[in-house]
Amino acid sequence: MIDKLCIVGVGLIGGSLARALRAAGAVCDIVGHGRNAAHLQRARDLGVIDRAETRIADAVRGADMVVLAVPVGAMSRLLKEIAPQLAPQAVITDVGSVKGAVITAARAALGGRFPSFVPGHPIAGTERSGVEASFAELYKHQRVVLTPEADTDPDAVRRVTELWRAAGAETLIMSAEHHDEVLAATSHLPHMLAFTLMDALLKLDDRETHFALAASSFRDVTRVAASDPEMWHDICLSNRTALVKALTHYRLQLDGLLAALERGDGDYLRALFTRAKQQRDAFPVQDKGRSVD
């Protein structure tokens, strides 16, 4: 049971976690903090949080669990702000899409309290955002990756694991480096391909005809190009090494396809398309939750 939970950033992700923990009876008191007082009040009106604190020092004070549910680029500043306010028993966790950079920021900001920080990433979300879009079932049967370091307190890991289990999720432990590599290939790379496809069409002379005749394949592949540019700017820069590696690997495959097209190598194309289709057909299509990405 969490006595006092502090959610920093009460949007889709933070709000859904608050709702899930309340529904599970896993928390007594939920304090929310956010930059926008009106949004925060809305979270209180909806009953997602019990108390709204626009000053982060007041929000964190006395909390035994602090969840940072903000974009990766905001983590460093917030960690510095909460560090002096943390109660002795407080455990801190986050929901960032990149773990290596957040760990570096947490180590610098938290100093001796770093072992109480458990890096986390729930692989869930929807294309919507804001507390109005939050719902208690978001994490049900979804995966949350935790990437504790060698000096992370095992008891803190246990408490964060319990928190996510209470919210209905399954936790996985892996290294931050492995997480960042996997997410670079499965989430950050697809976003890059989508942004680039949209931009490639924009650069054509005859873009009006192109957009007029673009149908469902184009729509699907570019859906995530509508994602927040600032958030993706942060993710790219904070997971640069792994993303460059994933993109370089992808470009190598694309070069292979291009060369096969140029030489009219039908066997190469058929084999590639067949492999890809077999794997895609085997891929789980169920879409209960959607990646925060």
Added chain:
Amino acid sequence: MIDKLCIVGVGLIGGSLARALRAAGAVCDIVGHGRNAAHLQRARDLGVIDRAETRIADAVRGADMVVLAVPVGAMSRLLKEIAPQLAPQAVITDVGSVKGAVITAARAALGGRFPSFVPGHPIAGTERSGVEASFAELYKHQRVVLTPEADTDPDAVRRVTELWRAAGAETLIMSAEHHDEVLAATSHLPHMLAFTLMDALLKLDDRETHFALAASSFRDVTRVAASDPEMWHDICLSNRTALVKALTHYRLQLDGLLAALERGDGDYLRALFTRAKQQRDAFPVQDKGRSVD
């Protein structure tokens, strides 16, 4: 009014056209031809066609409108087979995703009857296939591109235009070359990106973890990688020049992104993502029909 309509290939595309024309009262008699007798019988049982002919000569005989609703790779053979059977008043059209290669095949197969051939491509479809998936509303408010040549009979173009209008679609006239370039960029290229992304992940050592953590962005971008390999083999080879051009243009943009990532150029990334998002947000999301692609 079409007196006798012959649909060669009574699947989603051909079946939906038959249903739409019947619902509009635009056709008297519909004859269907297909390789698979059981599928053809099913089309008849469903009332999509009035008569099933497994011999193409019998199907085409006396028809005043022949629609080839088969994959691009099958066009050449079928055009050769129907050529000697065509009634003097017959107009022929097709639904292929590539127009240049079909026109070349039609010119060779039809000889002096080539002016009666109107190349067409309905930009509609769903991810399903087969006559069971066909429905009369598939083409409602969708676009059909017609790519007549200089020697195409204007009266034939008029009759094919009327056919698609009766089915609820809007027709656009453009050159085959322009069509093939636009479709290469808006449909064939996204398919190549999806197949390649699926294959890039397959080639990683740790692919199980990757697939386990792949979420909605990956699912969306790779959806069309489940498309029929044989159909895409045909499309790639028959639209090779335009696809190589589109893929080369795309790779240039991807190289720009990769270089920006390598030098940590946040401004470049933010500008790219912002342009892409603005254009994607302005893109019509309505999805009444889906591209045959």
